[in-house]
Amino acid sequence: MATFLDRFPHSSSEPGFLEEFWTTMRAQACGCSDALIQGLFAVNICNHADFASALTSLISAKLTDRAMSEAALMHLVASTLEASPDIVRAAASDIVATFQRDPACPDLATPFLFFKGFHALQSYRIAHHLWLAGRRPLAYHFQSRVNEKFGIDIHPAARIGQRITIDHGTGIVIGETTIIEDDVSLFQGVTLGGTGKNSGQRHPVIRQGCMIGAGAKILGHLEIGAHARVGAASVVLGNVPPRSTAVGNPARIVRFGDMDQDFTNYQI
Structure with missing residues (x-):
């Protein structure tokens, strides 16, 4: 961890940031020795080839409902991240910022898996992309699902930067x-x-x-x-x-x- 943060203390725009971030987070997740939770780490992190894939899977699983299947959400989120790769870098920088600022955060995998403030913020980033693309009812659906799921209400038109920490979030x-x-x-x-x-x-x-x-x-x-x-x-x-x-x-x-x-x- 010290090596990663020494190399990339703040900037997510430097070459190699995302790759080293993913390598570090994946190693932390796959090193879990608790048999009862290993499956969660595998499904959400270890079984994925890169951070964009893991993020797509996580958001889709969190926000699926009877109106939109997980498969449909995965296609939507994946295409959004492909069209706007800055969202992936912003998400990684949010995790790094949370680790740096929150004494209750022991590693990079923990906020990705368990912090609903992070989940809400990345869902907002997808909704904001949809809002700017003119798909406003779909953006509102994301906002509504985030509110229902996490108790956090972020309008998709709001403009939010990087390295954001939402602590607890409710x-x-x-x-x-x-x-x-x-x-x-x-x-x-x-x-x-x-x-x-x-x-x-x-x-x-x-x-x-x-x-x-x-x-x-x-x-x-x-x-x-x-x-x-x-x-x-x-x-x-x-x-x-x-x-x-x-x-x-x-x-x-x-x-x-x-x-x-x-x-x-x-x-x-």
Whole structure:
């Protein structure tokens, strides 16, 4: 693991990243010695030739229902990943980010198999591709199935970057015009929502490197600056400056930039 992360600490665009990622994850999965769980590792990881195949199988098995068979879903997902290989790289980078940030994540195979935040995020990536291709009822079906299966509601039109961590995930809502840049961490119960029936851009912009705490509500067309933090259960109705920390209801700035400073009377 150290060798892999030393070679590819952040960038999934470097040559060899995906191949070495898959080799590392597959070795971890196939090294499991528990006979009762070996079959799960085999079906989902060890029996596949590459990461795209494993991801196709996983999403299809998770989202199949009586309206769409697993075989039909596998064909749809496989063709989507072939048309948009960046989805595969984004999924791998999400796993690496989760391993790096989450102390409860012991290896690369664990989030792939067991973390529903990862499953919801990759299903969203398929739905987003379908949305952009004009297949909107199908994209909505993916959104609905993700909500039913994982308790996470991500509109397929939202724009979400790479190296995203969705920790626990239950109750997360991400609205239609939300923009989430790279390296963002979201915890359970987060709402990135609008404030009514306004048309156009009406949801938050979450800049690179932000951390949004459990239960936080960020409402309206506002911006959470790069590397900012929003505390658990905060209600944010205005912009949060870069590298600052906002907490409370209504939220106020308690830390600005790299300087500890009391902003008790500064509400946003």
